[in-house]
Amino acid sequence: MTESPNGRLVVRLRGATVMLDRFPALARCDFDAYESEVVFVQGPNGSGKTTLLRLLGGLVEAMSGSVLVFGRDPKAEARAIRREVSYLAHSYQMYEDLSGRENLEFFAVAAGCDLDDAIEWAQRLGLATRDLDARFRVLSAGQRKKISAAIALSRRTELLLIDEPHALLDQATKAILDLGFTEAARAGKTVIVASHELDRISALATRRYRMSNGFATLVESP
Amino acid sequence: MFRTAVAMAKKDLRLEWRARVLLNQVLPFVFVVIVLFAFGFDAKVEILTQVTPGLFWVTTFFGLELAITRAMAIEGENQAQVGLVMMGVNPRGIFLGKVVAIVLEILVLEVVLSAGIAVLFNSPLHDVALLAASALLADVGVATVGIVLAGVTEGLGGSLLPLLLFPVVSPVLLCATKVWQYGLDQTPAKAIPWSELLIGFSLIYLVVGILVYGVVLEG
Numbered sequence: 001m002t003e004s005p006n007g008r009l010v011v012r013l014r015g016a017t018v019m020l021d022r023f024p025a026l027a028r029c030d031f032d033a034y035e036s037e038v039v040f041v042q043g044p045n046g047s048g049k050t051t052l053l054r055l056l057g058g059l060v061e062a063m064s065g066s067v068l069v070f071g072r073d074p075k076a077e078a079r080a081i082r083r084e085v086s087y088l089a090h091s092y093q094m095y096e097d098l099s100g101r102e103n104l105e106f107f108a109v110a111a112g113c114d115l116d117d118a119i120e121w122a123q124r125l126g127l128a129t130r131d132l133d134a135r136f137r138v139l140s141a142g143q144r145k146k147i148s149a150a151i152a153l154s155r156r157t158e159l160l161l162i163d164e165p166h167a168l169l170d171q172a173t174k175a176i177l178d179l180g181f182t183e184a185a186r187a188g189k190t191v192i193v194a195s196h197e198l199d200r201i202s203a204l205a206t207r208r209y210r211m212s213n214g215f216a217t218l219v220e221s222p
Numbered sequence: 223m224f225r226t227a228v229a230m231a232k233k234d235l236r237l238e239w240r241a242r243v244l245l246n247q248v249l250p251f252v253f254v255v256i257v258l259f260a261f262g263f264d265a266k267v268e269i270l271t272q273v274t275p276g277l278f279w280v281t282t283f284f285g286l287e288l289a290i291t292r293a294m295a296i297e298g299e300n301q302a303q304v305g306l307v308m309m310g311v312n313p314r315g316i317f318l319g320k321v322v323a324i325v326l327e328i329l330v331l332e333v334v335l336s337a338g339i340a341v342l343f344n345s346p347l348h349d350v351a352l353l354a355a356s357a358l359l360a361d362v363g364v365a366t367v368g369i370v371l372a373g374v375t376e377g378l379g380g381s382l383l384p385l386l387l388f389p390v391v392s393p394v395l396l397c398a399t400k401v402w403q404y405g406l407d408q409t410p411a412k413a414i415p416w417s418e419l420l421i422g423f424s425l426i427y428l429v430v431g432i433l434v435y436g437v438v439l440e441g
Contacts, residue, residue, distance in 0.1 A: 059307070078310075079310045079436075082308055082309065082310035087309075089304065089308075091300050091304070092301075093300055093302050095237060095299065095300070096299050097237050097240045098237065102233075102236070106229055107305070107309065110226050110229050110309070110311045110315070111310070
């Protein structure tokens with residue numbers, strides 16, 4: 001991995017193009033992220049924000065260009081890289097007929113994260129014991145999002161890929177989540193956040209990219 | 223891998239217990255099949271005894287197919303499978319956990335089905351150990367192929383799974399049917415070559431499934 005004045009280079013994209021069917025979801029995209037950074041990715045719907053995060057997680061493959069995460073190809077070494085990556089997606093990625101606590105327990109064992117940390121995060125995000133013990137399907141959209149976020153934030157990973165974290169959440173929870181991102185960056189992690197909440201994330205971001213039609217443009221650098 | 227497999231199996235069994243898909247959909251179907259056959263053959267015990275192995279395995283195959291479809295649908299809800307993939311969860315553990323859960327669910331169905339056959343067809347079950355062992359092996363064989371094919375055909379339409387599954391698992395079903403035939407006829411010695419074939423097929427399917435499921439999951 002490359003060292004620079006900004007720190008250790010964690011993500012590096014050069015000319016990365018991703019085709020979804022015949023649609024260029026990312027087009028010759030250049031993108032960098034360093035350790036201890038909160039990188040803000042903004043852009044309208046369909047501009048390629050989610051595809052960028054999925055590319056970094058090895059869920060989609062670049063047709064051309066180079067993609068390096070921790071100096072490695074995320075598609076070729078997907079499993080090894082994913083142990084170092086947390087991904088908070090649009091979808092909840094939880095089981096409807098398990099309670100919030102049971103979901104946390106399951107992912108703690110399967111993914112090897114710390115259950116106490118996950119429960120602590122869930123409580124910090126405002127979930128009461130009663131909410132954690134209710135079946136996932138009866139929880140509100142915001143409560144569901146909090147459980148997904150608790151797992152993503154509690155995993156001891158070096159890179160956090162966060163897609164629209166503030167959607168569905170109340171103001172207090174948004175603030176707690178933002179604090180979590182800042183704490184993660186201070187601890188040396190890299191946080192890449194795709195969001196429409198320009199004011200909120202701009203205040204946290206150390207680097208900002210604007211996405212448009214699959215292109216990424218660096219608009220602000222520390 | 224085994225820790226993940228145990229967690230997956232416990233999770234799938236808990237979800238099945240709460241949703242009760244097998245209980246509400248498969249068991250009534252099993253009951254209807256047994257009763258219809260009993261009436262259809264006019265309670266002629268000789269004929270019923272002859273058709274029992276085939277009837278048992280056709281019914282079990284439908285149950286397995288439903289259990290496999292359900293096991294994969296669980297992972298489609300809220301894209302939970304993407305979560306598993308993104309957390310780098312061991313695909314072999316996922317695969318083994320799913321196989322274990324499906325086999326345990328189907329064993330329950332098979333116990334009910336066997337009891338129904340024994341009572342309604344007046345056909346006592348001999349060589350229970352042989353029948354149970356062959357059922358377990360065949361369930362493993364069908365479940366492993368089913369999970370892999372369900373992963374391959376995901377997003378291509380649900381009707382593809384039964385079309386692909388049956389031809390691939392037909393050797394397993396054929397062997398299991400023959401073992402049951404000889405087991406029920408009280409001629410277990412004749413079942414030995416079929417049992418060996420069944421062990422071979424099921425083990426091959428299991429090993430291939432463990433090896434390829436990671437690729438299927440990524441695809």
